[in-house]
Amino acid sequence: MRPVYNLIAGESLERLAALSDGIFAVAMTLLVLDLRVPANAGITTERGLWDALAEVGPKFIPYFMSFLTLGIFWVGQQTQHSHFARSDRNLAWLHLGFLLAVTLIPFSTALLSAFLAFRIALLAYWFNIFLLGAMLFLSWQYALRTGLVKDEVTPEMRSAVVRRIVIAQALYAFGAALCIISTYLSIAFIVLVQLNYVFAPRIRLLYRL
Amino acid sequence: MRPVYNLIAGESLERLAALSDGIFAVAMTLLVLDLRVPANAGITTERGLWDALAEVGPKFIPYFMSFLTLGIFWVGQQTQHSHFARSDRNLAWLHLGFLLAVTLIPFSTALLSAFLAFRIALLAYWFNIFLLGAMLFLSWQYALRTGLVKDEVTPEMRSAVVRRIVIAQALYAFGAALCIISTYLSIAFIVLVQLNYVFAPRIRLLYRL
Amino acid sequence: MRPVYNLIAGESLERLAALSDGIFAVAMTLLVLDLRVPANAGITTERGLWDALAEVGPKFIPYFMSFLTLGIFWVGQQTQHSHFARSDRNLAWLHLGFLLAVTLIPFSTALLSAFLAFRIALLAYWFNIFLLGAMLFLSWQYALRTGLVKDEVTPEMRSAVVRRIVIAQALYAFGAALCIISTYLSIAFIVLVQLNYVFAPRIRLLYRL
Amino acid sequence: MRPVYNLIAGESLERLAALSDGIFAVAMTLLVLDLRVPANAGITTERGLWDALAEVGPKFIPYFMSFLTLGIFWVGQQTQHSHFARSDRNLAWLHLGFLLAVTLIPFSTALLSAFLAFRIALLAYWFNIFLLGAMLFLSWQYALRTGLVKDEVTPEMRSAVVRRIVIAQALYAFGAALCIISTYLSIAFIVLVQLNYVFAPRIRLLYRL
Numbered sequence: 021m022r023p024v025y026n027l028i029a030g031e032s033l034e035r036l037a038a039l040s041d042g043i044f045a046v047a048m049t050l051l052v053l054d055l056r057v058p059a060n061a062g063i064t065t066e067r068g069l070w071d072a073l074a075e076v077g078p079k080f081i082p083y084f085m086s087f088l089t090l091g092i093f094w095v096g097q098q099t100q101h102s103h104f105a106r107s108d109r110n111l112a113w114l115h116l117g118f119l120l121a122v123t124l125i126p127f128s129t130a131l132l133s134a135f136l137a138f139r140i141a142l143l144a145y146w147f148n149i150f151l152l153g154a155m156l157f158l159s160w161q162y163a164l165r166t167g168l169v170k171d172e173v174t175p176e177m178r179s180a181v182v183r184r185i186v187i188a189q190a191l192y193a194f195g196a197a198l199c200i201i202s203t204y205l206s207i208a209f210i211v212l213v214q215l216n217y218v219f220a221p222r223i224r225l226l227y228r229l
Numbered sequence: 230m231r232p233v234y235n236l237i238a239g240e241s242l243e244r245l246a247a248l249s250d251g252i253f254a255v256a257m258t259l260l261v262l263d264l265r266v267p268a269n270a271g272i273t274t275e276r277g278l279w280d281a282l283a284e285v286g287p288k289f290i291p292y293f294m295s296f297l298t299l300g301i302f303w304v305g306q307q308t309q310h311s312h313f314a315r316s317d318r319n320l321a322w323l324h325l326g327f328l329l330a331v332t333l334i335p336f337s338t339a340l341l342s343a344f345l346a347f348r349i350a351l352l353a354y355w356f357n358i359f360l361l362g363a364m365l366f367l368s369w370q371y372a373l374r375t376g377l378v379k380d381e382v383t384p385e386m387r388s389a390v391v392r393r394i395v396i397a398q399a400l401y402a403f404g405a406a407l408c409i410i411s412t413y414l415s416i417a418f419i420v421l422v423q424l425n426y427v428f429a430p431r432i433r434l435l436y437r438l
Numbered sequence: 439m440r441p442v443y444n445l446i447a448g449e450s451l452e453r454l455a456a457l458s459d460g461i462f463a464v465a466m467t468l469l470v471l472d473l474r475v476p477a478n479a480g481i482t483t484e485r486g487l488w489d490a491l492a493e494v495g496p497k498f499i500p501y502f503m504s505f506l507t508l509g510i511f512w513v514g515q516q517t518q519h520s521h522f523a524r525s526d527r528n529l530a531w532l533h534l535g536f537l538l539a540v541t542l543i544p545f546s547t548a549l550l551s552a553f554l555a556f557r558i559a560l561l562a563y564w565f566n567i568f569l570l571g572a573m574l575f576l577s578w579q580y581a582l583r584t585g586l587v588k589d590e591v592t593p594e595m596r597s598a599v600v601r602r603i604v605i606a607q608a609l610y611a612f613g614a615a616l617c618i619i620s621t622y623l624s625i626a627f628i629v630l631v632q633l634n635y636v637f638a639p640r641i642r643l644l645y646r647l
Numbered sequence: 648m649r650p651v652y653n654l655i656a657g658e659s660l661e662r663l664a665a666l667s668d669g670i671f672a673v674a675m676t677l678l679v680l681d682l683r684v685p686a687n688a689g690i691t692t693e694r695g696l697w698d699a700l701a702e703v704g705p706k707f708i709p710y711f712m713s714f715l716t717l718g719i720f721w722v723g724q725q726t727q728h729s730h731f732a733r734s735d736r737n738l739a740w741l742h743l744g745f746l747l748a749v750t751l752i753p754f755s756t757a758l759l760s761a762f763l764a765f766r767i768a769l770l771a772y773w774f775n776i777f778l779l780g781a782m783l784f785l786s787w788q789y790a791l792r793t794g795l796v797k798d799e800v801t802p803e804m805r806s807a808v809v810r811r812i813v814i815a816q817a818l819y820a821f822g823a824a825l826c827i828i829s830t831y832l833s834i835a836f837i838v839l840v841q842l843n844y845v846f847a848p849r850i851r852l853l854y855r856l
Contacts, residue, residue: 443726443807443808443810443811447722447723447725447726448722448725448726449726449729450725450728450729452664453664453668453725453728453729456664456665456668456669457668457671457672457721459672460668460669460671460672460673461672461675461676463672464672464673464676464677465676468676468679468680527722527847528847530722531718531722531845531846534714534718534721537675538711538714541675541676541678541679541714542679542682544676544679545679545682545684548684549684549700552684552685552686552687553687553690553696556693556696557693558693558696558697558700559696562700
């Protein structure tokens with residue numbers, strides 16, 4: 021006895037993919053607005069420009085980290101999405117929640133960029149990553165439970181997606197906890213975890229993840 | 230005896246979907262530009278950053294509300310769109326009018342964000358929601374009248390779309406009217422209505438909507 | 439004896455449509471950044487906010503006009519695009535030139551918005567519209583000449599597209615010329631021409647266009 | 648014995664195309680934000696506006712150059728992409744690396760725009776072009792080596808893509824090296840190379856490239 025409207029709403033997987041790609045594209049490109057070009061007033065020599073750029077330099081770290089974050093979760097969402105047989109409005113809203121977390125990344129990045137040595141900024145950034153993972157986790161669980169996942173997806177693949185999210189989030193949480201020692205250590209650890217996921221190196225230990 | 234050009238213009242449903250998803254994606258992501266990161270000059274302690282962030286805090290409310298607004302109308306437009314058999318240039322322009330209202334949301338949100346306690350700001354925001362609903366209403370009526378809706382769409386579904394828009398707009402208008410008492414009450418009511426549409430809870434009364 | 443690379447480059451009509459929709463979506467949404475929300479410092483009453491908004495008011499005119507401009511040329515490009523059988527790299531570059539003119543619209547709009555009464559600002563805006571029309575004209579001529587247009591497109595449709603562009607540009611040019619009397623008259627005339635194309639009213643005279 | 652997750656991740660060519668088109672669209676449109684409209688305070692005559700616009704004039708050069716850069720690499724990526732039979736997560740990440748370089752173009756452009764006569768700004772811009780070429784080169788090599796390229800792609804086409812990238816990069820590098828004499832000479836040379844690729848003129852010498 022669900023209302024008719026809800027039965028017919030939010031069913032298009034193509035539209036969800038298009039909106040997601042759009043939001044990822046805009047968020048990834050907006051990151052660049054943080055890399056502010058030095059004002060040209062007062063800079064008259066190559067040396068002066070070099071020094072001014074050297075000050076912008078550290079901002080490339082959160083920029084690069086956030087591009088990796090968005091890239092990893094784009095691949096992650098796409099992987100889930102390609103295994104959905106169909107959508108419904110609940111799944112659409114779970115992904116809108118995920119996309120809300122995506123749109124927050126430019127904010128978290130700008131915050132971290134301005135306050136690299138501050139634990140609050142780092143924890144805010146981590147919380148954003150956590151939200152991304154949590155929404156993907158809920159989306160997958162919901163899709164599994166309600167039969168929205170394609171039949172051809174094997175039990176092994178079903179649990180591989182879950183395992184990947186849980187282990188990655190555990191590593192990110194450990195990285196964030198390192199801020200007790202130093203926020204730079206946290207950032208270094210998180211970037212290393214991300215690079216591991218990007219390059220998927222053939223190291224035994226990480227291989228099993 | 231209509232001009233030939235008008236007969237062949239604006240017929241692509243795919244292009245309309247792509248433009249819509251693009252505009253929604255940009256509007257949703259631009260919202261984040263309102264969440265301005267505090268200037269780092271003068272902030273030297275974790276405590277100082279915490280206080281500065283606490284000031285940004287209230288801006289998350291319009292941000293969240295606008296993301297819900299855009300999400301709801303994205304689902305709404307998509308639901309209509311997936312039931313169109315084809316388009317014509319009038320339908321394309323009705324949806325361009327709808328998209329005009331979508332692009333205004335970042336402005337309305339920034340206005341409300343800066344003037345949370347002002348009735349004019351709240352009424353401007355409500356008017357933007359009203360425009361979104363009105364354009365979707367006109368689009369559906371036009372499509373029904375000119376036979377652009379797929380044959381498989383039952384009369385029940387046809388009226389479900391109309392009913393959904395009218396009831397939602399009535400609730401939003403009531404919420405806006407509450408600003409006579411307090412704009413915060415208006416915002417709380419509108420967000421509750423929106424969350425109801427997001428979660429579609431199994432409450433009897435709202436179920437019938 | 440053309441280089442192999444040029445033979446295989448730029449052939450995807452789908453990618454061209456996707457890039458176009460993306461650029462139109464971003465340009466349409468960026469227009470809103472010109473509608474700057476008044477600074478809240480110093481505004482303490484509803485009346486004060488009303489007065490501040492009244493000052494923003496005139497900026498809605500170029501905003502609305504530019505949305506119409508982009509909408510009209512989006513429909514125009516889409517109409518051509520849907521009649522292409524395939525693309526080549528020259529056609530891709532003609533459309534990239536068209537898209538360059540699309541990305542300039544936010545600049546022309548901001549210029550006109552800041553200098554509503556200045557003829558230079560109005561002529562710059564007109565020149566942007568002229569560029570849009572000229573690129574679409576060249577694109578259609580090129581496609582006709584090189585056989586990229588679908589066989590099913592009748593000679594009548596072929597010339598309807600040309601006629602539409604030429605007549606519209608003549609009207610825009612006349613509108614721009616009215617700035618000798620007043621830029622406001624120019625803007626009013628151009629908006630009226632645009633609304634004519636949006637609503638396609640059944641007025642005899644304009645009907646023949 | 649690769650982890651299951653990696654086998655199923657990043658396989659969608661459609662999503663990669665959509666993300667790419669989105670990022671190109673946003674980057675191309677963000678370029679316009681550099682063309683800042685003169686502040687209207689203090690400008691009271693047509694002549695005053697003309698002088699103010701004349702100062703913005705030189706910024707159109709990097710704007711135009713960057714639009715060409717993005718257009719050329721958009722065509723280049725699309726050409727590769729249309730010859731892929733399928734994707735895997737490594738190819739997806741190579742293209743995400745390419746897209747990272749795309750998002751840096753608005754930064755490099757703004758830098759060059761503010762410091763047209765500075766060699767560091769020019770070399771930063773060149774390095775960005777180099778990154779774009781390097782990523783496309785790696786992507787093609789990877790796809791050739793791992794059999795992701797369609798069977799119908801002839802050996803001649805395979806090497807045409809490689810040759811195009813290598814020769815273009817050699818020309819860009821030569822253009823950048825000209826900054827020893829003058830950065831304006833560099834810019835003029837690079838724009839000429841780009842226009843050659845846009846118009847593909849029938850000049851013998853360049854024909855062979």
